[in-house]
Amino acid sequence: MTGAITTLLVCQLAGELLARALHLPVPGPVIGMVLLFALLLVRHGEGGEPPAALSQVADALLGHLGLLFVPAGVGVVVLLHTLATNWLPLALAVGGGTLLSIAFTGRLAQALLLRLG
Amino acid sequence: MAPDLTEIWVYLAREPLSALTMTLLAWLAALRLQRLCRRHPLANPVLLAVALLAVGLLVTGVDYRSYFQGAQFVHFLLGPATVALAVPLHRQWSSMRSAMLPAAVAILLGGMFAAATGVGFALLLGAPADVTASLAPRSVTTPVAMGIAERLGGLPSLTAVVVLCSGVVGAAVGPLVLNWARVTDWRARGLAMGTAAHGIGTARALSVNMTAGIFSGLAMGLNAVATALWLPVLWRLFQ
Numbered sequence: 001m002t003g004a005i006t007t008l009l010v011c012q013l014a015g016e017l018l019a020r021a022l023h024l025p026v027p028g029p030v031i032g033m034v035l036l037f038a039l040l041l042v043r044h045g046e047g048g049e050p051p052a053a054l055s056q057v058a059d060a061l062l063g064h065l066g067l068l069f070v071p072a073g074v075g076v077v078v079l080l081h082t083l084a085t086n087w088l089p090l091a092l093a094v095g096g097g098t099l100l101s102i103a104f105t106g107r108l109a110q111a112l113l114l115r116l117g
Numbered sequence: 118m119a120p121d122l123t124e125i126w127v128y129l130a131r132e133p134l135s136a137l138t139m140t141l142l143a144w145l146a147a148l149r150l151q152r153l154c155r156r157h158p159l160a161n162p163v164l165l166a167v168a169l170l171a172v173g174l175l176v177t178g179v180d181y182r183s184y185f186q187g188a189q190f191v192h193f194l195l196g197p198a199t200v201a202l203a204v205p206l207h208r209q210w211s212s213m214r215s216a217m218l219p220a221a222v223a224i225l226l227g228g229m230f231a232a233a234t235g236v237g238f239a240l241l242l243g244a245p246a247d248v249t250a251s252l253a254p255r256s257v258t259t260p261v262a263m264g265i266a267e268r269l270g271g272l273p274s275l276t277a278v279v280v281l282c283s284g285v286v287g288a289a290v291g292p293l294v295l296n297w298a299r300v301t302d303w304r305a306r307g308l309a310m311g312t313a314a315h316g317i318g319t320a321r322a323l324s325v326n327m328t329a330g331i332f333s334g335l336a337m338g339l340n341a342v343a344t345a346l347w348l349p350v351l352w353r354l355f356q
Contacts, residue, residue, distance in 0.1 A: 005197070008197040008200045009197060012196050026345040026346055026349075027199075027260075027261055027264025027265065027345055028264075029197075029199035029200055029260060029261070029264070030199060030261055030264070030341060030345045032196075032199070032200040033199055033200050033201075033206075033342070034342060035200075035203075036200050036204075037203035037207055040203060040204070041207065041210070044207075046210055046214075047211045050204055050207060054204060057201065058202075058204035058205070059204075061194060061197060061198040061201045062198060062201055062202065062204075062205065065198055065316055066161075066162050066316075067140075067163075067191060068198055068260070069167075069260075070143070070144060070166045070167055070170065070188070071184075071185060071188030072192060072259070072273065073163060073164075073166075073167035073274075073277045073278055073281060074167055074170045074171050074174065074181065074185075074188070075181060075185075075273070075274025075275075075277060075278075076171055076275075076278050077171045077174050077181050078181050079272065079274055079278070082248065082272070082275060083275075086245070086248045088242055089239045089241075089243075089244040089248065090244075090248070090252070090279065092238040092242070093235040093238040093239060093255060094255065094279055094283050094286060097231065097234035097235045097237075097252075097283070098231070098256070098286050098287045098291075098313050098314060099287070099290060099291070100230075100234050101227060101231035101256060101309075101312065101313035102287055102294050102295060102309045102314065103294050103295070103297075103298040103300075103309075104230045105224075105226075105230065105308060105309040105312045105313055105336075106294075106295050106306060106308070106309035107298055107300060107305075108222075109219065109220065109223035109224075109227070109300075109302070109308040110300050110302045110305035112220075112223050113216060113223075113302055113304055113305055114302075115219070116218055116219040
């Protein structure tokens with residue numbers, strides 16, 4: 001388990017370093033995710049199973065993903081004024097934007113899968 | 118008695134331990150509330166926990182920065198959790214490779230459409246620049262969206278809330294919209310949910326149909342990587 005946690009942290013650290021060294025616009029953890037994905041493909045092939053410990057740690061973290069968003073979300077307390085003054089664009093973007101995007105992506109994906117998939 | 122209580126209160130308000138404990142307790146309470154509401158999509162545990170803690174901070178007058186001193190230990194795990202997304206992606210890779218090209222195109226264009234609608238509504242209604250920047254990565258999973266927002270000059274906390282609300286709306290109403298738009302292919306339904314409503318949409322898709330869930334997870338991961346790549350670049354061009 002220590003090995004699995006270390007793997008995640010090493011990938012993240014490498015991602016952070018790459019992002020800074022190469023001035024990449026991508027957040028470090030995303031580069032870390034790509035690195036780990038490439039590592040898994042190289043070491044365990046396409047259908048292969050990653051080490052059990054890594055699967056367990058990843059499932060544990062992702063199974064409680066919601067909890068990890070909470071501290072940042074509580075940051076709304078310092079943004080109450082921003083929320084109150086910008087409620088209309090925020091509500092429209094969140095509600096209308098999301099539903100329009102779902103309809104758009106769904107139609108597009110269905111058409112593309114029919115033609116290319 | 119009174120001075121003792123003040124002393125205890127000062128200790129509690131300052132120590133990271135209490136903020137961390139409160140965060141976990143609020144999370145457990147939110148999970149219980151979700152079960153009480155029979156897992157209704159609108160009873161989202163993240164939203165409930167945030168509301169509980171926000172009200173708690175406002176009532177007790179503890180400021181956010183001292184709360185975060187303790188809560189940062191939970192917050193820190195977002196980075197490793199983002200890296201860990203590679204594991205399910207690798208697990209599902211072989212089962213979705215054949216649909217990869219159309220899926221990738223749909224995810225890329227869908228992600229661009231999602232960002233454009235957010236920015237479009239904000240610009241149309243004259244929202245300030247930091248609010249607009251916070252809305253741009255709305256459809257991306259929270260840890261990545263916050264990183265992107267920071268780079269665009271947005272407010273990461275506002276992005277966190279906006280992303281959560283988008284996910285809740287998408288998960289609750291998205292399937293109805295897909296019915297109405299006559300999207301019947303489970304793969305396409307999953308791709309739409311994951312692209313526009315990230316992890317919360319994926320959780321909903323998984324509970325309805327396995328194929329939809331897998332494609333939704335793929336869409337969430339790819340959209341996060343793709344948007345993190347193209348959004349900051351385009352943003353700089355249009356500034």
